[in-house]
Amino acid sequence: MKKTLFALSLGLFSCAALAHDMVPASAQSQPVLIHNARVHTALNGVLDATDVLFDKGKIVAIGQQLSQEGAKVIDASGQDLYPGLIALDTSIGIVEVEMMRASNDAFEVGDSNPQLLAVSAFNPDSELIPTIRVNGITHAQVVPQGDALAGQSSLVSLDSWTIEDALVATAPQFHLYWPAIRYLSKDNEVAAKQLKARDEQMTRLAEQLEDGYRYYLADKAGTVQKLDNRWQAALPLYQGKASLFIHANRSEEIERAIAMTRPYGFKLVFVGGYDAWRLADQLGEIGASVIYNRTLSLPLRKDEPVEMSFKIPALLKQAGVPFAIGFSGDWNARNLPFAAGQAAAYGLSKEEALKSITLDAAKIIGVDDMGAIAVGYRANLVLSKGDILDPAASKIDAVFIDGRQIDLNNRQQQLYQKYLKR
Structure with missing residues (x-):
């Protein structure tokens, strides 16, 4: 509760101090x-x-x-x-100046926060919003950042007086940042410590998911003895009424995420999904989809061709993986249509590129009239x-x-x- 109130107070501060003057x-x-x-x-x-x-x-x-x-x-x-256009995986409205802590409400401490709503800190008067919608973006998914279970995202309109005006009704959207090692050290001793820390994170994550499942079973049986705000908020996930957005890129990460979450039958969406096209059969088996957000990035691996990131939307399409193109970030989310255009220049048809930031994006977040x-x-x-x-x-x-x-x-x-x- 204290964390939520703190985020709300920062959001109110941002609204007062950093407000655009477009009515x-x-x-x-x-x-x-x-x-x-x-x-x-x-x-x-x-x-x-x-x-x-x-x-x-x-x-x-x-x-x-x-x-x-x-x-x-x-x-x-x-x-x-x-x-x-619908911008997925953004921090629009919860980050004003990235390096100014008082105006950056994207992160929360801890690795088990399924109860937190990123939109509670959303500033509908953010100076960034008018600069984003001028490129044709009308709605954005406001996503929490953090470790492991970071909270819930929401879909908002980019023209509103209040948070309530901005919200678009969707099923709950939970976000899990998969434990990963960005760069594995060449020093064997350091690398061993990195691998050990990652394995410990995965063990904690497995325990958290199991705790949530046990709470769900107790709630279903009517035997909950003590209310836990975290797992109470996560009930729709275990009930099959919500989606779990797993932020992961590499094949190994995606395969481990599928294996760990399979017993719970979650509806999965992989955010990032750089290697997702390589795992089309496994994703198809569980009905998972992808928000690909690296279209304008360098390749993930040094030995890949420089245009690899540009080609992946076409490879996802060829593999039959349902996907949308996202553009992670705040002010730079305005580049979303140009990321889709880049994908169209590297194998994706223009019609499919447009769908990836409009109709397919709406489908992934469960909106059927946008x-x-x-x-x-x-x-x-x-x-x-x-x-x-x-x-x-x-x-x-x-x-x-x-x-x-x-x-x-x-x-x-x-x-x-x-x-x-x-």
Whole structure:
């Protein structure tokens, strides 16, 4: 409880001291008709010269020569219309300045914190948010960082007055950072200590998962003698009503994670997943999916080709592993569409690249009315004069979240205009 209150107090401090001055948009008050756009549906291909009508935050019609009395008409001739992008595995809104501890609420101490909610420290007024949504990102998964069981993530809208306004309902999302050795020392004595420490971490993790399972059995039988906030919060995970996001990259880590969690029947999502394409059969057997977040990174191993990280989304697709592309971090999450574009340049089709940051991202976090332009889906839309996946061509003119047109101004643009006048 003290940790949660501490995180909340830091979040309130951040809101007061580091707030942008863009006013959140009001609820959609009239129908909007986007006319004659090239519509990238992410569900039914690309539709040329097509109209999209949305009202009360939902898409109500898609076709040609649509009309609606009282609608605001936007002529999108020569422009592209995309679904709003969904940024997975981010610390948006919980980190303002990475090196300033008072504005960095991403980490918590301890290795058993399934009860902690990262969104409790989310700052909807973060200066970073307007700089991210200007690239077409409408929603973000706010993820806790830490050791082992680090807490729970949430999906938020990037235009809101409060945390409650921002939250999008999803099943609970628990995060486990798998014990790993980043660089194994060439010194045998040091390497032995590293391996011993990792094995001890794995033993503790196995004990924690078993403690949670025993608490679940006791709760199921009605024999819980003492309430434990940690395992009470984790009950949906053992009940099959939540997903466990395991942060792991190497084959050995992924295989060990599968083996350790298999007895509990968890719904698994691997975050990172650098080697996941090599383990397609094992992942398929348990129905696991992947959030790949290294598209713009260097290879994991020194003997791999420099373009290896760029190719992995295509390799995941070829292997039949369900995946989405994420971009871990805070301010640099704005590069998400360009990471997808990089994957498209190395074997993934452009349509699949777009799906990996829209529809497939929504599926992985269990949202069934986002990530595509289709009747009944939320009106999260991005209107651009160029390819949204190409940093040289993308020029976003309008962003809508739940039918509300968002102010695309931000501090960087304000400073740019200011210093043009010197």
